[in-house]
Amino acid sequence: MTNDTVLKIPRITPKNMTEKEFFYGHKACAGCGGSVAVRLALKVLGERTYTALPAGCMAAVGFIFPQMAFNTNALITTFPGVASMASGIAAGAKALGQKDFKTVCFAGDGGTADIGLQALSGMIDRDDDVLYICYDNEAYMNTGIQKSGLTPYGTLTTTTPAGKNIHGTKTNKKNLFEIIAAHDIKYAATASIGYPQDYINKVNKAKHIKGATFIHVYASCPTGWGTPTNTSIEIAREAVDCGLIFLAEYQNGDYKLNKNPKEFKSVKEYLTKQGRFKHMTDADIEQVIAYRDMKWERMRRNWNS
């Protein structure tokens, strides 16, 4: 990246990563992708982190007394207010004269793209020194798999049932990354737990930027998706490989695709192995592919110039 203002950040890899755990002993379901995203991010951000979580899976599984899973400062916020509370934490820590800390939010897709969007927008507008990580498992999983603004087309959820006439969700995912980038945020990125090194690099980069930063990480959910618990990482990787999820960054006004494959892997294969897409017809899958192609055509045209 030619216009990268963040220079010479020590690279963090699984080899030199700390063995300390900051999110450990939680009660998440087997194969939980969200917990992988939180665990890895906190390993990068380290001990001096203020962690804020709204109502959602990670709050529900991380704060069950006496098994408090967070080894950092951590608090549960209101559902719509995580970004505002993080702004307050950042201001409070600053007032205390603390310098070597990072404030981070971990919010789900519903808590970010639906109810939490207003607070997030304000936080970015003020450029508060907060890293906001949205772990996206594509529905309200904690309350029992209801559709969110980031649930993709055709998904079976408890509020978008699939039958003969209706085939799950009728709308596409909100373009969350572009919405955030449109604020002219200092740094925003998309990632997937299926590409952990890429995710680690992005968290590391955001850690060293003072001001508002945002990472949208794709995190699989075997419980809500109807997938085997031992394939969470593969599924999250496959989503990227088939082009339904893209890895990109936005910095200094420029978009950059981190992965721009010449050929995509099969969308059909990715969809049909998940319970939530089992009902999809060939026509549905065609529609998903057409939407993907339209989006990639636009991204390639506008982003990698």
Added chain:
Amino acid sequence: MGELKLMKGNEVIAEAAIRYGCDGYFGYPITPQSEVMETLMLQKPWETTGMVVVQAESEVASINMLYGGASCGKRVFTSSSSPGISLMLEGISYLAGAELPCLIVNVVRGGPGLGTIQPSQADYNQATKGGGHGDYQTIVLAPASVQEMNDHVGLGFDLAFKYRIPSLILTDGVIGQMMEKVVVEDQKPRWTDEEIKEKYGDWATTGKQKNRKGNIITSLALESEVMEKHNIHLQKKYREIEENEVLFEEFQTEDAEYLFVAYGSSARVCQKAIEIARAKGIKVGLLRPILVWPYPKKRVSELADQVKGMLSVEMSAGQMVIDVKLAVNGRIPVEHFGRFGGIIPSPAEVVEALEQKIIGGK
């Protein structure tokens, strides 16, 4: 007629609304009430009765959608649980101020804050004392069974339209999640604009026709004199409701020397407690407000002349007990017993509390 079914309390709210001929639902997921929207989405009433079902992006959005739908004179409802209802309070105050009929279901969970997803009755004050800003009231129905969950949907809508006031069903995680047999009513047709106009007057914003004036829905009055007049009008309406719509049930009060006062699931615990107490020779009865606003003050006051003491049993730190005390006005001892944070009191605990706090305290 009707139809006998085995259903969860939350599911029957959805079923009853469709069958009542409700026009729309706006909601947002929260435990322990998500089954309301999930059932509606499965039933797809938009294909049968034409009822609209919308998943909003937050509780703030759902209550304001409700405001929009109610302004059009439509029979619309929403449901949520405690933290979600707190988010809705601004909208509820607006609905009350603009005198819009609607139905709001609160499947209460333990608080404060994010609290717990277990049942509680700690939203009593919020529901019966207005809750949001300004001098207002909402009608508050407190079902104690899945059957009443069904019945209160229709009753709530009827009262809401009769008085142009929001109705609130104040239930909890026990009744919402519990399965019981229930007789649901036969499908009624949705009302047309004309039918509503005929029955309840021409106040709704149904779209201005060429040859009539437009209606205005507002709770804003910048001149204090106008606002005071509006407030006096509202208070007059609330007194009228208190006069006419009190609803309660009594259980073994004829010979009672002591009285439990309890609503919703606590009242069911008390029924068992009465059995235990009477086996011990303690003559105790139960007064169960079916509506907790308007409150059965008069009956509580009458019973204060009969019994030696009252115990208000609630899954809260003591909220309804204040209403009981106000009605009794110091004539006999009134105490509170409650478990909270999501714990349901056991009948034995209730009897023990009666013995210690009321009988022993005399």
